[in-house]
Amino acid sequence: MIPSQMLKGTLSGCILAIISRKETYGYEIAEKLSGYGFGKIAEGTIYPLLLRLEKNGFVETEYRASELGPKRKYYSLTQLGSEELEAFKNSYNELSNAVNSTLKGGETDEQGSKDAER
Amino acid sequence: MSREARMLRDENNKLEKQLDDKTNEILTDIVVYIRSANISDIDQETVRRDITQMLIDARGRGETAADVIGGDYKAFCDAIIAEIPKLSAKQRIMTAIRDTLPALGLLIGIWVVFSVIEQIINGATWYVTPVSVTDILGGAAMLILATLIVVYITKNSFNAKPAALVCLILLITAVALCAALLLPSRIIFSPNIAADAALVIVIFAAHKIIDNKL
Numbered sequence: 001m002i003p004s005q006m007l008k009g010t011l012s013g014c015i016l017a018i019i020s021r022k023e024t025y026g027y028e029i030a031e032k033l034s035g036y037g038f039g040k041i042a043e044g045t046i047y048p049l050l051l052r053l054e055k056n057g058f059v060e061t062e063y064r065a066s067e068l069g070p071k072r073k074y075y076s077l078t079q080l081g082s083e084e085l086e087a088f089k090n091s092y093n094e095l096s097n098a099v100n101s102t103l104k105g106g107e108t109d110e111q112g113s114k115d116a117e118r
Numbered sequence: 119m120s121r122e123a124r125m126l127r128d129e130n131n132k133l134e135k136q137l138d139d140k141t142n143e144i145l146t147d148i149v150v151y152i153r154s155a156n157i158s159d160i161d162q163e164t165v166r167r168d169i170t171q172m173l174i175d176a177r178g179r180g181e182t183a184a185d186v187i188g189g190d191y192k193a194f195c196d197a198i199i200a201e202i203p204k205l206s207a208k209q210r211i212m213t214a215i216r217d218t219l220p221a222l223g224l225l226i227g228i229w230v231v232f233s234v235i236e237q238i239i240n241g242a243t244w245y246v247t248p249v250s251v252t253d254i255l256g257g258a259a260m261l262i263l264a265t266l267i268v269v270y271i272t273k274n275s276f277n278a279k280p281a282a283l284v285c286l287i288l289l290i291t292a293v294a295l296c297a298a299l300l301l302p303s304r305i306i307f308s309p310n311i312a313a314d315a316a317l318v319i320v321i322f323a324a325h326k327i328i329d330n331k332l
Contacts, residue, residue: 027175043172044187048197051165055201063167072175073168 002038012049013088014038016077019059020085025072026050050075058084119159119329126163133170141173144183147275148191154272155199156210159332165198192276212328219325221264223318225257230314245311250303259294266290 011033018024018032029050030043053059058081062074077085119127134142149166169187176186187194205213233247270283309317 026172042186042188043176044194047168047172048194048201051198051201055203071171073171 007038010092011038011046012053013085013092015046015049015053016058016081016085016088019075020077020082023074023076025074027072029075053081056084057081119332121330123159123163126160126167130163130166130170133167133174136174137170137177141177141183144191145170145173148195150272150275151192151195152199154269154275155195155202156204157199157202158205158209161202165202209332212332216325216328216332218261218265219321219328221261222257223321223325225260226314226321227318229253229257230311230318234311246308247311247314248305248308250305252303254306256294259290263287263290263294 014033014036015029018029024032026043026047030041030046033041033046050059053075054061057078059075060078062076063071064074065071134145137145148169149162152162152165155162172186173183176183183191230247234244237244237246237248266286267283270286
């Protein structure tokens with residue numbers, strides 16, 4: 001289970017990535033996130049994030065009947081959303097590299113200390 | 119309320135009928151809470167549609183409202199409200215005036231009826247309706263009371279405590295009654311019943327005009 005504080009900063013970017021692949025709706029996004037290993041995420045948890053993405057002009061919405069019948073709000077990425085997604089990827093890679101280096105550096109430091117003690 | 123918002127509201131009213139009673143109760147609490155937020159009518163109705171559709175979809179999958187929204191409905195609403203553009207000060211004032219005008223018109227209408235009855239009983243000219251200081255203060259107290267009750271109910275839709283609401287109503291009623299009894303009942307003007315009717319029409323017309331602009 002990923003702690004919610006960790007999720008907060010990354011979920012919006014991941015939602016943008018999912019929407020960038022194909023036009024989709026809230027429940028499908030929640031299911032995909034679960035499938036990618038985020039654990040069970042309620043549709044209600046991502047709805048405010050989708051509202052924010054819409055407010056910021058990163059996604060466009062269209063309300064229409066789905067193939068199965070009920071009407072759904074479909075989200076698609078805008079040009080601004082694509083740029084935001086690229087920015088997120090860059091920032092996340094930077095963060096990921098920094099965290100990995102820190103964790104690996106920690107292991108190397110520990111190993112170095114043990115070798116010196118011998 | 120704009121035509122678009124009105125249409126969406128009617129659509130939402132129909133949509134809600136697809137939900138079972140328990141889910142409808144939860145949705146009502148959510149909608150009432152969202153109504154208290156400083157957001158436009160169209161945004162309120164848009165969010166209402168999204169949530170209703172979310173709950174209808176969930177029902178089709180055999181899930182409950184708690185499965186889709188999570189257990190904390192208030193936190194869910196607060197997260198939504200935080201993402202919706204707020205009304206400007208001007209829009210807020212216009213909304214408050216719009217919401218108060220029908221109550222004012224109704225209050226004047228009721229007061230005119232009682233005033234005419236009182237004049238007939240007293241053998242005075244029935245179409246002249248004397249207005250006293252206490253009439254105005256009593257009317258204002260009633261409007262404030264009605265507004266406070268609505269604010270209390272909407273802000274506390276998830277945890278409304280009837281006892282606190284009753285205390286609030288009793289307190290304001292007591293203050294209004296004390297004011298009515300202690301203040302001198304001086305007649306300040308005596309309009310004709312036709313002027314009263316014209317005022318009520320103007321009030322409802324103003325409500326309609328403002329409502330269409332919002």
